[in-house]
Structures are given as C-alpha cells and as structure tokens.
Amino acid sequence: MRKVHLVYLLISALAVTMAFALAECGGSSGNGGSSGDDTTGDDAGDDTGDDTGGGTFDLDFSGTGFTPHNGEMLHVAVLDIASGAHVVTDQSQTVSGGLFSFHFPGILEQGHGYHVDYYADVNGNGSCDAPPTDHVWRTDVDNVQDNVNLQVTHNTSFTDVCSSF
Numbered sequence: 258m259r260k261v262h263l264v265y266l267l268i269s270a271l272a273v274t275m276a277f278a279l280a281e282c283g284g285s286s287g288n289g290g291s292s293g294d295d296t297t298g299d300d301a302g303d304d305t306g307d308d309t310g311g312g313t314f315d316l317d318f319s320g321t322g323f324t325p326h327n328g329e330m331l332h333v334a335v336l337d338i339a340s341g342a343h344v345v346t347d348q349s350q351t352v353s354g355g356l357f358s359f360h361f362p363g364i365l366e367q368g369h370g371y372h373v374d375y376y377a378d379v380n381g382n383g384s385c386d387a388p389p390t391d392h393v394w395r396t397d398v399d400n401v402q403d404n405v406n407l408q409v410t411h412n413t414s415f416t417d418v419c420s421s422f
C-alpha cells in the first residue's frame with residue numbers, strides 16, 4: 258500500500274512539475290525573436306584591385322641644348338628592342354629655346370627595353386635624311402620598371418636610325 262502511495266505521489270509530483278514546466282514554456286514563448294542582430298557585414302573587400310595589367314608606364318622624353326635647331330622640327334620614334342615594333346611612330350614638335358619635350362603615357366611595358374630614335378629635320382624636307390644632312394640620334398632605355406623620364410642634351414654623336422621613320 259505504501260508503495261502505491263509513493264507511486265501516486267511521484268506521479269502527481271511529476272504531473273505538477275510537468276504542468277509547471279508547460280506553463281513556463283507557454284508563458285515564455287513570447288520572448289523569442291530578439292536575436293535580430295543579423296548585420297551581414299561581409300560586403301567589404303569586393304574590389305578586385307588587380308588591374309595593374311601587364312604594367313604600362315609613361316615615357317617622358319625631353320631635350321636641352323638644342324639651340325642650333327631652334328625652329329626646326331624634332332621627330333621621335335620609339336621601338337621595342339625585342340620585337341622591333343613601334344610603340345611611337347614619328348611624333349614631332351618644333352624646337353624652341355633649345356628645348357623639346359614629349360609625354361607618351363602608358364607606352365612602356367615592364368621588363369622591356371626600347372630604342373628612342375630622334376632627329377632634327379635640319380634641311381626641313383619633312384623626312385629623315387642620314388647625318389650629317391639631318392642630325393639623328395638613338396638613346397636606349399633598358400629593363401623598364403617604372404615611369405621613365407629620359408632627358409638628353411644636344412651632342413654631335415649621330416646614329417643613322419632613319420629607318421625607324
């Protein structure tokens with residue numbers, strides 16, 4: 258008989274506990290949904306900043322002391338040494354005050370070397386004639402790794418590179 262009582266007690270105790278638990282659950286069911294901190298902060302770093310391409314650099318080419326050629330046309334051509342291809346084909350400007358200055362943006366590729374060929378059209382016929390009829394020069398730029406600022410001074414060490422024009 259005692260055992261039966263105990264079992265009843267246990268069962269009733271369990272029932273009360275369960276009822277209490279159920280009541281708790283029901284009562285607290287409105288507390289959900291407060292976990293709303295879904296800030297998806299992963300929209301940074303999407304910029305694919307690898308647009309350095311093959312690396313193209315500028316060439317600035319200028320001359321000083323060209324006073325003997327004031328008023329004459331100074332022509333320049335730039336060739337890739339390895340391929341022989343022109344990257345600048347016969348650009349020209351008038352020498353003034355002994356100076357000339359060209360800016361060629363983005364024509365140089367990293368690691369390449371270039372011939373910078375130029376002449377003063379001394380006889381003014383608009384084309385390149387072998388020196389000393391025209392004054393013709395060649396300067397090389399090797400192994401480009403950055404923008405190049407090439408400055409030359411007038412001299413009389415001519416090279417016949419008229420074939421570049």
Ligand SMILES: [Ca+2]
Binds near residue numbers: 381
């Ligand atoms: Ca000429």
